[in-house]
Amino acid sequence: MRMQARYLVRMLGIAVFHILAFVTFMTIAGQFDSLIIALPLNLAVLVIINLTGAWVIFRPIRRYLEGNADLASAEKRIQGLAIYSAAWAVVLVGALMSVAFFVLSAACPGCDAVVMLPFHLSMIVLFCSFVGIFVFFLINDYAAGLKIHIFERSGELLTPTGARLRGKAIAAFTAVGVIPVALAILEVFAFSDARALQGMTTAEGFMFDFVLIVVMAGTSFFFIQRSMARPVELLHQAIKRLGSGQMDAKTPVITNDEIGGLAAGFNDMLEQIRERDFIKETFGRYVPEQVAEAILLNRGEFEPQNKLATILYTDIEGFTSICERLSPADIVELLNEYFNLVIGVIDRHGGIVNQFQGDALLVTYNVPVENQEHALAAVRTALEIQERLAAHDFKAAGKMNTRIGVNTGHVFAGSVGAGDRLNYTVHGDAVNIAARLEQLNKQFGTIVLISEETKSLAEKLAGETGEFEFRAMGAMPIRGKTEEISVYSAKRSP
Numbered sequence: 001m002r003m004q005a006r007y008l009v010r011m012l013g014i015a016v017f018h019i020l021a022f023v024t025f026m027t028i029a030g031q032f033d034s035l036i037i038a039l040p041l042n043l044a045v046l047v048i049i050n051l052t053g054a055w056v057i058f059r060p061i062r063r064y065l066e067g068n069a070d071l072a073s074a075e076k077r078i079q080g081l082a083i084y085s086a087a088w089a090v091v092l093v094g095a096l097m098s099v100a101f102f103v104l105s106a107a108c109p110g111c112d113a114v115v116m117l118p119f120h121l122s123m124i125v126l127f128c129s130f131v132g133i134f135v136f137f138l139i140n141d142y143a144a145g146l147k148i149h150i151f152e153r154s155g156e157l158l159t160p161t162g163a164r165l166r167g168k169a170i171a172a173f174t175a176v177g178v179i180p181v182a183l184a185i186l187e188v189f190a191f192s193d194a195r196a197l198q199g200m201t202t203a204e205g206f207m208f209d210f211v212l213i214v215v216m217a218g219t220s221f222f223f224i225q226r227s228m229a230r231p232v233e234l235l236h237q238a239i240k241r242l243g244s245g246q247m248d249a250k251t252p253v254i255t256n257d258e259i260g261g262l263a264a265g266f267n268d269m270l271e272q273i274r275e276r277d278f279i280k281e282t283f284g285r286y287v288p289e290q291v292a293e294a295i296l297l298n299r300g301e302f303e304p305q306n307k308l309a310t311i312l313y314t315d316i317e318g319f320t321s322i323c324e325r326l327s328p329a330d331i332v333e334l335l336n337e338y339f340n341l342v343i344g345v346i347d348r349h350g351g352i353v354n355q356f357q358g359d360a361l362l363v364t365y366n367v368p369v370e371n372q373e374h375a376l377a378a379v380r381t382a383l384e385i386q387e388r389l390a391a392h393d394f395k396a397a398g399k400m401n402t403r404i405g406v407n408t409g410h411v412f413a414g415s416v417g418a419g420d421r422l423n424y425t426v427h428g429d430a431v432n433i434a435a436r437l438e439q440l441n442k443q444f445g446t447i448v449l450i451s452e453e454t455k456s457l458a459e460k461l462a463g464e465t466g467e468f469e470f471r472a473m474g475a476m477p478i479r480g481k482t483e484e485i486s487v488y489s490a491k492r493s494p
Contacts, residue, residue, distance in 0.1 A: 003149060007054065008055070010142045011051065011054040011089075011135075014050055053088050053092065060074045061081070075158055081142075081143045082135075082136045085135055085139040086136035093131045094128045097120075097123070097124045097127065097128070126182060129174065130179055134220050137171070137223035137227060138219070138223055140227050141226055143254075144227065144230055148234075151252035157250070157253050159264065160257070163256040163260075168227065171224075176221055180217060231253075235251050238266060242270065247270070247277065306411070306412050309410075309413070310408045311378075311407050311426070312361075313437070313438045314361050315361075315402065316338065317402060319359045322400070326397070333396060334394055338359070339356075350369065350371045350374075351381055362435075363381070376462055379454065382448045383448065383491065402447070403448075404438060405433075406434060406454050408451065411426045412428050413425070413426045433451060440487060450470070451486070452487075455488050467492065467493060468492060469492070471488060
């Protein structure tokens with residue numbers, strides 16, 4: 001009801017302006033005796049009848065605001081509220097002036113109606129044009145506030161109708177330029193005889209016109225500039241919020257012109273950004289985040305790579321036995337707890353979780369994201385994972401160990417699969433050797449085994465810090481390979 005009351009108060013602007021014009025004219029013309037009869041009549045028409053018509057115009061909007069209708073049923077009325085209100089004001093004021101001039105002869109009692117006809121028609125046209133423009137911008141400003149209210153209350157946005165700023169500019173020019181000039185020209189060249197019949201001089205006629213022009217042009221100009229500056233400021237604020245990282249920075253669309261179209265375009269752009277980020281975030285839950293970023297950046301085209309990388313393979317020790325005494329829900333909870341701990345370490349050292357294989361993880365360094373210290377980062381990851389597990393008690397299983405194998409070598413990385421289902425993965429002997437080293441931990445009773453290639457690079461990168469201790473486990477045959485590889489266990493230096 002508050003928004004309806006504000007609208008009705010705005011519509012009373014017709015009465016205020018008309019009464020001001022009427023009283024000014026009567027005062028300048030010296031027709032004080034007519035005020036006693038004419039003023040209550042004017043007030044009755046411009047308050048009671050005017051508010052009744054405004055109440056009818058606003059009814060669809062009121063039903064929506066009260067929750068008795070949806071926005072779609074009120075949208076057309078909201079978008080056309082300024083035009084409907086201006087049309088009603090023109091009809092009402094035109095009818096009132098016609099009665100006053102032609103029935104009551106209020107402008108010139110006792111004057112010949114035929115002689116006064118051009119004057120009366122000119123004044124009706126000019127004054128109704130003034131009132132129509134004034135009410136249009138007055139209610140257009142109210143409608144902008146109404147749209148902001150709807151947006152803040154429900155987040156609903158109205159679609160601009162495609163009106164042009166050119167129309168507002170023409171109306172503004174007419175209000176502050178054309179009508180005042182027309183009044184001045186008519187006052188000099190056409191109204192002098194009519195003014196004389198009214199008992200007014202040309203100077204007094206100019207004085208009356210001046211009062212009308214100042215009030216009408218001044219108020220119209222205020223609402224004209226406000227109708228243009230307000231949506232631009234709201235859009236500017238939304239852009240600033242977006243720049244600060246607020247992804248809910250939508251702006252209400254409060255005009256139907258190009259500025260409203262710009263605001264709607266901004267909201268569409270924001271929605272696309274949010275959708276892109278949602279896809280990126282969701283995609284990143286199923287494939288490595290950096291891989292998802294690269295795929296989205298390259299629009300699904302992922303160039304195959306063949307480069308030196310370090311592979312870390314880890315598998316929980318005795319996980320099958322652990323699962324035998326747990327329910328499915330407990331197994332899922334345990335894996336999530338384990339992966340949260342392990343992946344946090346992997347992320348800190350720049351590793352990319354390439355695959356989940358049950359309770360096992362395949363982690364890559366230097367592919368697809370460049371990492372010049374990939375061997376050192378992988379060894380640090382392996383040892384920190386063991387340290388974190390040693391200090392952690394899992395809710396469903398207590399202490400839990402994992403075996404890790406680390407190897408460095410050339411790998412092929414790219415998207416493989418069917419045409420409509422692809423998976424980014426790495427292939428090559430380096431991957432197989434890392435998995436084999438993880439298995440060799442069972443044979444040696446160790447928890448971290450690395451290859452000669454990884455050891456050499458990690459030591460080179462670590463320099464003389466003495467960060468690690470490596471113990472040679474000997475040259476071991478690798479299934480599927482003719483040559484043996486040197487294997488080392490790793491731990492941090494005390």
